[in-house]
Amino acid sequence: MYPIDSTTYRSKAFNRRVRFLVLHYTAANFQSSVNALARGDQVSAHYLIPSPTDPSYTRAGFDKTRIFSLVDENERAWHSGSSAWGVRTGLNDTAIGIELVNQASVSNGQFNFPDYHPEQIAALVQVCQDILQRYPDITPTHVLGHSDISIGRKSDPGAAFPWQQLHEAGIGAWYDDTVKAQYQAQFTRQMPTQAELLEKLRTYGYSVPAQPDARSVQSLLRAFQLHFRPANYRGVADAETAAILFALVQRYNA
Structure with missing residues (x-):
């Protein structure tokens, strides 16, 4: 066996996979969200944040808000689909995706965007701040909603999402x-x-x-x-x- 020397010479010519943070709602309750994201084989996300008042969450045996890690950050989760931002397309390759349980819905072209639970947003701020500290290539304009990168296809995280609150916590962009x-x-x-x-x-x-x-x-x-x-x-x-x-x-x- 020939040794692999990973200390004598180290290149500076590389960058990190992760350049975007994409936020979503599930448009379903906790149990349905778990079934789709963790038990199905069509879609996934790196993190799932439930609502503590969701009956299906309490039925699953949970009584406090927690953040579920579904896919390792170094792996490619399937959350963005056909997507583009700037010069990049197919953002699954370069993004961390976070899903929040929220039962947004649409009927006859009219959208209903329920409020997010404050504990959900507090948990989201916690995980986003940690991610941004570890991935400096995620600039403020690279913290995005699914609706930003999939124009005309997606509406999440929706009109009830508190983007300004996140910005005030050091997450994402906002105007002066x-x-x-x-x-x-x-x-x-x-x-x-x-x-x-x-x-x-x-x-x-x-x-x-x-x-x-x-x-x-x-x-x-x-x-x-x-x-x-x-x-x-x-x-x-x-x-x-x-x-x-x-x-x-x-x-x-x-």
Whole structure:
């Protein structure tokens, strides 16, 4: 047997697999989520965070919130599917995925986004802070929702997800209120063109089609609004949406 020398010479020319943190809801109760993510062979995630008030969680024998590790972080979990951000596609290759049990639903095109339990968010903050400490390539703009990377296909983690709260805990991106107000005053008088909005979305990281049509533009704006302006996510361009977008690009892409 020939020895493997892993100490004499060590290369600096490498990087880490993990560059993104993608957050999801399960759109199902705890038991159904476990069946899909841990017992099925179609989808998976690295972590699952239950709601402590979910009856199926208590029936499973748990009485306190815990974080379930389903797939080792160095392995490729199947949570993002067809996805893109910036120049990267197929984000399962480079992402850690976290699923939160939340029974969001859609009926006749109308979405219902239930609130997340405070203990779920506290647990999420804990695990995200730990992940970000260990993976410095996950920048604020690389902490994303499934809806950000799968435009028109996904809506999770939904309009009830507290992105600003996470940002205040050092997780993910958010805009500066003063800069947003300055842009909003400007755009109330004169909106940017659609081409300018799409270029800013592309600069920030969203996957913008080479030849966008009305439907794809609406889907892009809806995804952006779900993350950064969840009070109104119809996918219609307005001064506030444009102001938030420009403020984000100024903060993170200047």
